[in-house]
């Protein structure tokens with residue numbers, strides 16, 4: 001069958017987006033997604049996004065997210081912004097404010113007058129059991145031992161699991177090596193996305209993220225939210241922070257415990273395509 005798709009990106013974190021509302025989309029198996037994600041033999045992407053009708057009457061859409069390794073995940077910040085741009089550009093909605101179901105919980109999105117997308121990402125979860133993370137008691141930072149070294153990590157769930165490590169300089173951070181070790185650490189039973197955060201000031205950080213199921217990406221939206229939350233919990237950051245990622249910058253706001261994290265940034269359509277499956 002011929003499947004139409006749109007290639008999009010949020011700060012270089014790239015997506016294949018499938019409209020499963022106006023076309024019949026096949027059920028893709030893990031190995032199908034891996035093949036499509038391959039940058040040499042497929043279309044190439046960090047995540048696949050599938051836009052579907054909602055399952056609950058108070059929602060506008062449901063969207064599902066799959067990592068390049070074919071695993072289904074709960075949430076994706078850059079994906080959420082691309083999803084909003086996609087449903088508006090495709091005229092799947094005329095609403096200003098879009099409510100969408102994800103596996104990690106509902107999100108509220110809107111396009112701004114500057115052409116950006118702002119997303120209410122919901123309140124972060126910080127209890128070890130909510131990440132999930134194995135720890136005897138809640139703390140601001142946890143020492144996680146791997147290969148004879150102790151890593152002081154902040155842990156945050158933005159629907160999906162994140163660990164945040166403070167570094168002196170992201171340019172020199174051992175993202176590939178340490179990211180690969182920690183992403184599958186036994187204390188994170190569902191794996192974890194690993195952020196390397198350099199605090200420039202209380203309102204500005206640099207961040208690189210080794211994503212679960214992908215490897216290092218040019219940007220991670222939920223990773224940016226998690227880093228700002230973890231930085232605030234550790235007393236390092238203010239409530240409004242500019243996050244510089246290798247692919248560009250995001251604005252993240254968090255007013256503290258119980259409040260939602262608001263993420264604002266761009267979402268770009270690259271091209272329309274079709275593929276025989």
Ligand SMILES: N[C@@H](CCC[C@H](N)C(=O)O)C(=O)O
Nearest residue numbers: 076077078160212220221222
């Ligand atoms: N790129 C994303 C996060 C995608 C999911 C992540 N790899 C996971 O496994 O949880 C973002 O922008 O948030």
